[in-house]
Amino acid sequence: MSVPFLDLKAINQVHAAGLEAAFKRVLNSGWYVLGAETAAFEASFAEYCGSAHGIGVANGLDAIFLILKGYGIGPGDEVIVPSNTFIATWLAVSHCGARPVPVEPLEGTYNLDPARVEAAIGANTKAILAVHLYGQPADMAPLQDIARRRGLKLIEDAAQAHGARYHGGVVGQLGDAAAFSFYPGKNLGALGDGGAVTTSDDALAERIRTYRNYGSKIKYYNQVPGYNSRLDELQAALLAVKLPALDGDNQRRRAIAAIYQQELAGIAGLVLPEIPSWAEPVWHLYVVRHPQRDVLAKALAEQGVGTIVHYPVPPHLQPAYADQGYKEGDFPLAEAIHREVLSLPIGPTMSEAQALEVCAAVRKALNA
Ligand SMILES: *Cc1c(COP(=O)(O)O)cnc(C)c1O
Numbered sequence: 001m002s003v004p005f006l007d008l009k010a011i012n013q014v015h016a017a018g019l020e021a022a023f024k025r026v027l028n029s030g031w032y033v034l035g036a037e038t039a040a041f042e043a044s045f046a047e048y049c050g051s052a053h054g055i056g057v058a059n060g061l062d063a064i065f066l067i068l069k070g071y072g073i074g075p076g077d078e079v080i081v082p083s084n085t086f087i088a089t090w091l092a093v094s095h096c097g098a099r100p101v102p103v104e105p106l107e108g109t110y111n112l113d114p115a116r117v118e119a120a121i122g123a124n125t126k127a128i129l130a131v132h133l134y135g136q137p138a139d140m141a142p143l144q145d146i147a148r149r150r151g152l153k154l155i156e157d158a159a160q161a162h163g164a165r166y167h168g169g170v171v172g173q174l175g176d177a178a179a180f181s182f183y184p185g186k187n188l189g190a191l192g193d194g195g196a197v198t199t200s201d202d203a204l205a206e207r208i209r210t211y212r213n214y215g216s217k218i219k220y221y222n223q224v225p226g227y228n229s230r231l232d233e234l235q236a237a238l239l240a241v242k243l244p245a246l247d248g249d250n251q252r253r254r255a256i257a258a259i260y261q262q263e264l265a266g267i268a269g270l271v272l273p274e275i276p277s278w279a280e281p282v283w284h285l286y287v288v289r290h291p292q293r294d295v296l297a298k299a300l301a302e303q304g305v306g307t308i309v310h311y312p313v314p315p316h317l318q319p320a321y322a323d324q325g326y327k328e329g330d331f332p333l334a335e336a337i338h339r340e341v342l343s344l345p346i347g348p349t350m351s352e353a354q355a356l357e358v359c360a361a362v363r364k365a366l367n368a
Contacts, residue, residue, distance in 0.1 A: 078125045
């Protein structure tokens, strides 16, 4: 038996003819940065997300960073972030000169606990940065309410959640602005790095378009000290080939997740993800928890099942954040989650037979 964690080659080979045609088109266009391909993909992706604007940028980290810059968030400001997330969420805040203020998640969904957010808001808080972790939408309605009452921006880190729905509404238009990543392993992945911002805030969109391109609207005339963070023509053209398949890919991920939910239910010590009635997750990752996580991972590897830990160390305990003076025990939920989580294989080219093989391997590993 052998089930890889994710088969990126297979995922892209499905689209080989379209990707090769797109490559040839861009090659022969003679135009490689900020042109018709990027504009066309931006428009399609914005439409997919129900947003007025899509702005292609270099990667997901930059997408978050440019939203914060676009809202003028900087030194002295604070931004609420989840205590358990991929470190990019925090780094985007830090790179603006602002301070990430961690808030613990709900244990069932791993997403920001709205009940804890209000207590973390202070005089310098400017925004709530909610992550739709593992492809499951965060509980946005209470966050929208808090943001409105407290005059804060609500920003989505949707890097893991392209196409996920909350109360029927697709992510990317549930706050003031949203950040997406097209890193190859994401639900919509490029053949390299890429990212996008979606927003219906016209002024923000205009500022981000300027910031991503050296602070310039007219070539060689610079309004603000900007950055170089653009989605290039080639990646945009490749993404345009894959976007129409996204819903189908997400549907396949749901089928795999449904098998896991059914076949792995009731195993002692194994905690499965909780799916609120309002959530339509896209299962970027299917994450289980077990107190003997490392033993389980090893036993699965011995049976040819690939797993990964997302993530082994919470941001507050990373050396990168040593200057903040955090210590073990500061965010016990995030710490427990990071000690116990394990991501099982899931992806758009995985078969139901493979999912059943994974379930059998898990049962064997846990003598269940
Ligand atoms: C991948 C990811 C990012 C960053 O995206 P990149 O394109 O790798 O910069 C940000 N936030 C989350 C939650 C992610 O999973």
